[in-house]
Amino acid sequence: MAKPAIKVYVQHHGNMMCDYRWLLVNAEWLVSKSNPNPPSTWGPCPTHTVVVDHPDGRLFFDTTCPRDWQQRWTNAAALNWFPYEDVTP
Numbered sequence: 001m002a003k004p005a006i007k008v009y010v011q012h013h014g015n016m017m018c019d020y021r022w023l024l025v026n027a028e029w030l031v032s033k034s035n036p037n038p039p040s041t042w043g044p045c046p047t048h049t050v051v052v053d054h055p056d057g058r059l060f061f062d063t064t065c066p067r068d069w070q071q072r073w074t075n076a077a078a079l080n081w082f083p084y085e086d087v088t089p
Contacts, residue, residue: 004055013064015044015086022081044086 020041031038047064065084066072073079 006055007053009051009053011049013047013049014084015046016065016082016084017042017086018045018082045082047084 020043021038023045049064050061052059052061069084073084
């Protein structure tokens with residue numbers, strides 16, 4: 001008997017902007033005594049929701065930002081470290 005199909009759906013919800021050192025572990029990029037000012041790359045960090053449709057049920061994985069992010073993050077440090085500038089409805 002064939003195994004039931006598992007389907008995965010990914011939805012892109014826009015991009016936060018950030019220093020890629022926040023996302024990737026690379027010893028050359030980390031700040032240290034011998035390398036106090038490593039080069040930095042600033043760019044988009046996509047936000048997604050993922051739904052896994054499994055025979056036993058659905059799994060919802062959310063990495064996006066809340067719809068009211070501008071109100072929630074008014075005084076948050078996240079606006080400086082991870083501004084959510086590339087947003088689509």
